[in-house]
Amino acid sequence: MDLSAINPVLFVAGFLVAATPLIFAALGELVVEKSGVLNLGVEGMMIIGAICGFATAVETGSPLLGFAAAAVGGALLSLLFAFLTQITLANQVASGLALTLFGLGFSALLGQSYVGIKPPRLPDVNFGPLHDIPVIGPIFFSHDIILYLGFALVVAVWAVLKFTRMGLILRAVGESHEAAHALGYKVVRIRTLAIMFGGACAGLGGAYISLIRVPQWTEGMTAGVGWIALALVVFASWKPWRLLLGAYLFGGITQLQLNLQGAGVAIPVEYLAMSPYIITILVLVILSADKSAAPASLGRIFHASN
Amino acid sequence: MKFTTLMASAALALGLAGGAYAQDKTKVGFVFVGPVGDGGWTYEHNQGRLAVEKEFGDAVETVFVESVAEGPDSERVMTQMALDGADLIFTTSFGYMDPTINIAAKFPDVKFEHATGYKRADNVSTYSARFYEGRAIQGHIAGKMTKSNIIGYIGSFPIPEVIRGINSAYIHAKKVNPDVEFKIVWAYTWFDPAKEADAAKVLIEQGADVVLQHTDSTAPQAAAQEAGDVITFGQASDMAQYAPKPRVSSIIDDWAPYYIARTKAVMDGTWESTDTWDGIGAGMVGIGEITDAVPADVKEEALALKASIADGSYHPFTGPLKKQDGSDFLAEGETADDGTLAGMNFYVEGIKGDIPN
Numbered sequence: 001m002d003l004s005a006i007n008p009v010l011f012v013a014g015f016l017v018a019a020t021p022l023i024f025a026a027l028g029e030l031v032v033e034k035s036g037v038l039n040l041g042v043e044g045m046m047i048i049g050a051i052c053g054f055a056t057a058v059e060t061g062s063p064l065l066g067f068a069a070a071a072v073g074g075a076l077l078s079l080l081f082a083f084l085t086q087i088t089l090a091n092q093v094a095s096g097l098a099l100t101l102f103g104l105g106f107s108a109l110l111g112q113s114y115v116g117i118k119p120p121r122l123p124d125v126n127f128g129p130l131h132d133i134p135v136i137g138p139i140f141f142s143h144d145i146i147l148y149l150g151f152a153l154v155v156a157v158w159a160v161l162k163f164t165r166m167g168l169i170l171r172a173v174g175e176s177h178e179a180a181h182a183l184g185y186k187v188v189r190i191r192t193l194a195i196m197f198g199g200a201c202a203g204l205g206g207a208y209i210s211l212i213r214v215p216q217w218t219e220g221m222t223a224g225v226g227w228i229a230l231a232l233v234v235f236a237s238w239k240p241w242r243l244l245l246g247a248y249l250f251g252g253i254t255q256l257q258l259n260l261q262g263a264g265v266a267i268p269v270e271y272l273a274m275s276p277y278i279i280t281i282l283v284l285v286i287l288s289a290d291k292s293a294a295p296a297s298l299g300r301i302f303h304a305s306n
Numbered sequence: 307m308k309f310t311t312l313m314a315s316a317a318l319a320l321g322l323a324g325g326a327y328a329q330d331k332t333k334v335g336f337v338f339v340g341p342v343g344d345g346g347w348t349y350e351h352n353q354g355r356l357a358v359e360k361e362f363g364d365a366v367e368t369v370f371v372e373s374v375a376e377g378p379d380s381e382r383v384m385t386q387m388a389l390d391g392a393d394l395i396f397t398t399s400f401g402y403m404d405p406t407i408n409i410a411a412k413f414p415d416v417k418f419e420h421a422t423g424y425k426r427a428d429n430v431s432t433y434s435a436r437f438y439e440g441r442a443i444q445g446h447i448a449g450k451m452t453k454s455n456i457i458g459y460i461g462s463f464p465i466p467e468v469i470r471g472i473n474s475a476y477i478h479a480k481k482v483n484p485d486v487e488f489k490i491v492w493a494y495t496w497f498d499p500a501k502e503a504d505a506a507k508v509l510i511e512q513g514a515d516v517v518l519q520h521t522d523s524t525a526p527q528a529a530a531q532e533a534g535d536v537i538t539f540g541q542a543s544d545m546a547q548y549a550p551k552p553r554v555s556s557i558i559d560d561w562a563p564y565y566i567a568r569t570k571a572v573m574d575g576t577w578e579s580t581d582t583w584d585g586i587g588a589g590m591v592g593i594g595e596i597t598d599a600v601p602a603d604v605k606e607e608a609l610a611l612k613a614s615i616a617d618g619s620y621h622p623f624t625g626p627l628k629k630q631d632g633s634d635f636l637a638e639g640e641t642a643d644d645g646t647l648a649g650m651n652f653y654v655e656g657i658k659g660d661i662p663n
Contacts, residue, residue: 005512014511018504104373108343115345116524116547118531214503216528219343220373223498254501258508261491262458269464269662273494 005263011255012139016147017213019251021046021205021222023150025229026236026243027157028201033233034161035194036174036297040096041081042202043226044103049074049203050210051107054119054217057207063122067146067207074203075196077103082195086188089301104220114217122146122212146208151244153201158240170194174295177302187302202226235284238294242287250280332394332573334358335387336370337380339399339522340497346522347496347542347559348372351398351421354561361566365573373497376401384409388416394572396565397421399496400465406430417577419568422467424648428579433564436585437467438474438647439615440557441518442622443593443608444539447555448516449479449486450604451537458509460502460519460526461492464662466650468520473654474622475518478611480656488657489514499525510536517552527553537599544594555608556594564590583644587616623647628655 025042032039052073057066081099084090125148127141161167170190173180177187209225210217228250236242257272265272336355340348355368369392371383380402387395388409394417397406403423410418410430418430426432448457457479461468472490479486489512491505502521506529509517517538519526524545530536530552538548540556564582571577584590593612596605614620625636630653636642653661 007511010511014504014507018500021500108341111343115343116545118528209500214499214525214528215532216499216524218345218499218523218525219341220497221499221523221525223495223500225500255504255508258491258505259512262489262508262512264489264659266660268660269492269494273492 003263003265006259009135009138011259012252013142015248015252015255016139016143017251018255019247020147020150021208021213021225022229022232022247022250023154023244024205024208025202025226026232026247027150027153027240028198028205029229029233030236030238030240030243031157031161031170031201032194032198033298034174034238034295035170035191036177036295036300036302037085037191037195038092038096038299039078039081039099039195039198040093040230041078041099041103041226042198042229043222043224044100045074045077045199045202046103046206046209046222046226046229047107047220048077048103048110049206050222051111051114051206051217052203053207054210055110055114057119057211058114058117061120063120063211064145066119066211067204070203070207071200072203074199074201074206076199078195078199078202079192081199082192085301086192086195089303092299092301100226108219111217111219117217119211119215119217121215144212146204146212150204150208154240154244161240171295174297177297177300181302181304187304191302202229205229232280232284234294235281235288237284237288242284245287246280246284249283250276253279330365331367332362332365332569333367333369333390333392334569334572335384335390335392335395336368337374337383337387337395337397337399337402338370338372339374339376339401341372342370344497344522345524345543345545346540348398348522350543350559351396351561354565355396357562358565358569362569362573366569374402377405381405381409384418385412388413392416394419394569394577400463400467417572426579426581431568431578431580431582433580433582434467435559435590436583437557437559437591438470438622439585440591440593441471441474442478442615443611444518444555444557445475445478446482446611447539447596447600447604447608448475448518448537449481449483450607451554451600452479452483452486452516454513454515455483455485455487456513456515457486457488458506458512458514458517459488459490460505460509460517460521461490462496462521463494464492466648469653469661470647470650471520472657473650476657477622477627477654490657490659492662493521495521497522499523502526503529506530506538507533524548540594546594549595550597551599553594553597554599555596558592558594560590560592585615586612587618629653630655630657 049070053066053070056069057063084095085092122144130141131137173190232246236246253276338348342352374380374383396419398421400422406420422434503525506526510533527538527548530538537554538552544556621641623642625640626638627636629635
């Protein structure tokens with residue numbers, strides 16, 4: 001065993017990066033579910049974001065344009081889900097699963113000519129002297145702008161849901177779409193916007209994988225992050241801060257177990273490999289002892305005639 | 307892709323019901339563990355499938371399902387293929403071994419071919435390539451090229467196939483560089499680019515300047531490229547898009563001749579359950595071009611090693627060798643037999659760490 005092989009600074013910086021795609025995807029889904037819609041298509045929207053972002057970044061040479069395209073791509077794909085579930089009143093679970101299958105296949109088609117290409121690198125934000133502070137500098141002030149955007153988005157979603165009229169309306173629609181409708185709110189429109197926001201976030205998360213974390217394009221490269229994001233929303237009991245904690249725990253322990261393996265720690269690898277899932281779930285289950293429930297209208301179909 | 311494949315097989319089933327002419331076609335199914343665009347393992351199997359189509363034209367019909375999880379899911383996929391009239395089904399991952407045996411018992415008229423497994427039946431053949439021969443060459447280059455003397459190795463699952471590869475690479479790295487040390491990280495996945503990239507980054511952070519992988523995507527090459535002065539090797543596929551550096555050479559699987567021969571055997575009615583294990587000599591394992599990032603003398607030695615393995619004058623597991631616990635493995639000049647290699651579940655002396663059970 002050689003724990004000195006693990007550089008704690010690189011480790012923390014690494015897990016912040018590992019957690020970011022999960023934060024984006026889960027946060028988007030949180031808003032969608034708060035509006036009373038269950039979209040299981042996160043994985044599909046992520047992978048579409050991954051290829052849209054990658055292709056745009058390669059073609060234009062601008063990673064930021066890539067991220068913008070990823071958000072647009074994810075949102076456009078989510079419109080398909082919105083059309084199915086909000087206009088044609090299709091079953092949300094089935095539509096979400098179909099969206100994932102469609103996204104995986106369609107992204108493979110779009111990405112055929114991008115295999116093996118190196119994307120342009122998004123430079124780290126220049127914090128000047130802050131970056132040179134020992135330990136703190138490399139951990140907190142040596143990342144790209146999108147990582148900070150992910151964190152800022154958590155704060156923004158939390159504040160909007162808690163303090164603003166917009167957040168109140170969104171939650172009302174999620175809790176009781178009939179009551180919200182009776183008060184004159186456009187349930188379908190609000191839900192469609194929430195779904196698009198979720199799609200844009202998932203797209204950003206996907207692009208973070210293909211442009212920063214890996215960085216390359218490979219078919220199916222999101223490899224289940226979308227599903228973990230879905231679970232994370234439930235275990236975080238629909239609360240943004242808890243979601244952030246869960247994502248950091250998951251990302252952190254995933255990184256840690258790889259680090260420990262490299263350092264030859266004598267814990268059986270099987271336990272290390274499953275530890276991110278177990279520990280994240282355990283911590284969040286303990287935290288959710290306050291019995292926060294899911295939005296009451298979650299997954300139910302709304303039609304104004306009801 | 308999955309969806310289109312489903313649609314394609316549904317359309318084909320209709321076609322079979324409708325026209326008698328379609329009955330003459332030999333139908334060959336493939337079950338893939340990753341997406342055909344993974345750039346590695348599944349990509350090469352799919353190249354083999356395309357070669358079968360090209361060879362026989364209208365006489366065969368191939369179908370495939372990609373990204374099939376190992377376990378119950380794969381049984382469903384195999385059952386569906388058999389019900390859809392497949393005559394021959396290739397299942398291309400170690401984890402499909404028991405599902406293949408189960409389904410083969412239910413469809414005695416369908417021929418099955420399982421890659422990298424060791425269980426056979428009257429209608430189940432096994433086939434694999436001697437990747438460890440290629441890994442010996444990688445190990446040689448790795449041992450010569452490392453400056454930090456730390457070589458990182460990304461393992462997928464602790465199965466004999468992977469352990470054999472680690473041992474073979476280690477033996478030959480150690481031979482040319484006694485100070486070399488292996489750091490092994492198990493990813494517990496065949497294909498997860500983000501996790502593979504993370505594993506590579508962790509190994510590089512911990513001092514590795516050579517990264518070997520036994521996972522299927524090119525993500526570790528991308529991570530090595532980011533890190534700068536690190537070299538990697540293509541796995542299963544050439545991965546030449548990362549040449550000349552970080553990827554300095556590769557092990558390439560060439561399944562096409564085998565797939566064509568086996569399909570032909572089914573068409574002729576001469577198919578029999580066999581166990582095929584070919585290596586560099588037979589061309590099932592190819593060594594990708596060694597780039598100029600490798601010094602000329604090292605390249606020459608590596609090519610000489612390749613030639614000696616190909617003509618059978620050298621076996622990568624030749625004694626004297628000891629097991630990790632110090633007990634004897636092979637005496638001076640003795641070579642490992644195929645049974646020992648196929649079930650290898652121990653590290654050779656010098657590798658640190660335990661194999662997960």
